[in-house]
Amino acid sequence: MTSAGTHATQDGGGGARTLTAAAVASAVWGRVIGDADAVVAAVAPLDRAGPRDLSFLASARYASLLANARAGVVLVAPDLAETEGAQVKARVVVEKPHEALLTLIPRLYQPPTRAPGIDPTARLGRGVTLGDGVTVGAHAVIEDAAAIGDGSWIESHVVVGSGVTIGRDCRLHPHVALYPGARLGDRVQIHSGARIASDGFGYVFREGAHQKIPHVGRTIIESDVEIGANTTIDRGSIDDTVIGAGTKIDNLVHIGHNVRIGKLCLIMAQVGIAGSTHVGDGVILAGQVGLSGHIEIGKGARLAAQAGVFGDVPAGETWSGYPARPHRESLRSHAALFKLAGMIRGLEKLLARSEG
Numbered sequence: 001m002t003s004a005g006t007h008a009t010q011d012g013g014g015g016a017r018t019l020t021a022a023a024v025a026s027a028v029w030g031r032v033i034g035d036a037d038a039v040v041a042a043v044a045p046l047d048r049a050g051p052r053d054l055s056f057l058a059s060a061r062y063a064s065l066l067a068n069a070r071a072g073v074v075l076v077a078p079d080l081a082e083t084e085g086a087q088v089k090a091r092v093v094v095e096k097p098h099e100a101l102l103t104l105i106p107r108l109y110q111p112p113t114r115a116p117g118i119d120p121t122a123r124l125g126r127g128v129t130l131g132d133g134v135t136v137g138a139h140a141v142i143e144d145a146a147a148i149g150d151g152s153w154i155e156s157h158v159v160v161g162s163g164v165t166i167g168r169d170c171r172l173h174p175h176v177a178l179y180p181g182a183r184l185g186d187r188v189q190i191h192s193g194a195r196i197a198s199d200g201f202g203y204v205f206r207e208g209a210h211q212k213i214p215h216v217g218r219t220i221i222e223s224d225v226e227i228g229a230n231t232t233i234d235r236g237s238i239d240d241t242v243i244g245a246g247t248k249i250d251n252l253v254h255i256g257h258n259v260r261i262g263k264l265c266l267i268m269a270q271v272g273i274a275g276s277t278h279v280g281d282g283v284i285l286a287g288q289v290g291l292s293g294h295i296e297i298g299k300g301a302r303l304a305a306q307a308g309v310f311g312d313v314p315a316g317e318t319w320s321g322y323p324a325r326p327h328r329e330s331l332r333s334h335a336a337l338f339k340l341a342g343m344i345r346g347l348e349k350l351l352a353r354s355e356g
Helices: 021-028 060-068 097-108 327-355
Strands: 008-010 017-020 031-034 053-057 073-076 090-093 182-184 195-198 203-206 209-212 219-221 232-234 241-243 318-320
Touching: 017 021, 017 097, 021 031, 021 073, 021 090, 021 097, 053 060, 053 097, 073 097, 195 219, 219 232, 232 241, 318 327
Parallel strands: 053 073, 073 090, 182 219, 195 232, 219 241
Antiparallel strands: 008 017, 031 090, 203 209
16 A cells, blocks of 8 residues: 555653654655554664664665564665565655654654753853853853853753853753863754863973963854764864864864864764864764874865874865875775785795795
């Protein structure tokens, strides 16, 4: 049976939300194959989804999982619509299942609720400015002359340093620390344990000791940036550290002083960026990439996981390896290295024969 519709329900179990297959199809402009009245209340991967779960199949690589899947509704790409999977109640055929999930997850999961206001255990310094609808959680500390924009949410145990400015509709999760010198745009989200505008690593060896260079620059986080848990971003020494609008930074990333990162970049787990490096718009840095200081990564460049970069990377290119080089060149280099052991064994046999 093939159908589509708009029926959605909300059960009485503590506000949990449910959707029928027909409602799923309507929301994502898809087509139902199977039971249009099948109901889902959560999202789960194919290998463990149950009869009330929504799942998805976007790649032929995982098509075998559908054979034993028990999901209530599965989003499937058109070329996989006829994949075997008799236990699935309904399929919703949609061009881009991953993107469809972005639409559906907020309809199944209620966002966290909060009440604007200041918890009585929070501490506010002199001259603090709070916009309309701000929430300040338990034991948060907002120091002198800080300013927080309309609708922002400061959760428990957050520390906002003196003179820090935070834009509209930002969210700081528990235990975030913003040192003095931090500037946040609108809709910035920072996850637990992140440290923004701490001093960079700068010393001069003088009179027999490593003497610290005072850091007086700022850390500017532009609008729509998300920063992962336990990430650290240093303030500038005398310049500014800047994170461009729309950039997304994963957990456990370190960004050094005076670094400038462009707009709409993706920076993944355990990346380290040394001081004064410039990263262009739209760059992708995969997990554990390391960038040395004072280099430039061109617009739209992509660096594969664990790449170690010691020089400039041209715009639009894909580099990998250690030391990093253009990806095809890196692959050829690794292939040659893997052949080396066999070549050495062959040489050793020739030497043994000649000596015999």
